[in-house]
Amino acid sequence: QVQLVESGGGLVQAGGSLRLSCAASGRTFSRYAMGWFRQAPGKEREFVATISWSGGNTYYADSVKGRFTISRDNAKNTVFLQMNSLKPEDTAVYYCAARQIDTEGYYYRSYDYDSWGQGTQVTVSS
Secondary structure, three states: OOEEEEEOOEEEEOOOOEEEEEEEEOOOHHHEEEEEEEEOOOOOOEEEEEEOOOOOOEEEOOOOOOOEEEEEEHHHOEEEEEEOOOOHHHOEEEEEEEEEOOOOOOOOOHHHOOEEOOOEEEEEEO
16 A cells, blocks of 8 residues: 645635645555545545546546646656635545556546545635
């Protein structure tokens, strides 16, 4: 498994932007598919975005498509989530996740991932 630490969360007004980072350590990061998930109070954890190990393939939840961008820098063992045009309904704890993979695939179901960060709070005020 790989160890993950998220950062970059905070309080922002609706329409604003935040950039989340997830730093990985412990294994060869470049061979991991990465994902971002979020969990709002009283709700189940939901998929946000995922990226293949090379960064060549990405997939987004419909609710964030066109507003969020996932990317990665394998040289820095870091995956990012650029969040623009934020809405109050984006308020949640955001988690990054990792799963070792030998292909250019990705995962969008939480149970496919075996390494998780501790989460970072994002709060969007109206």
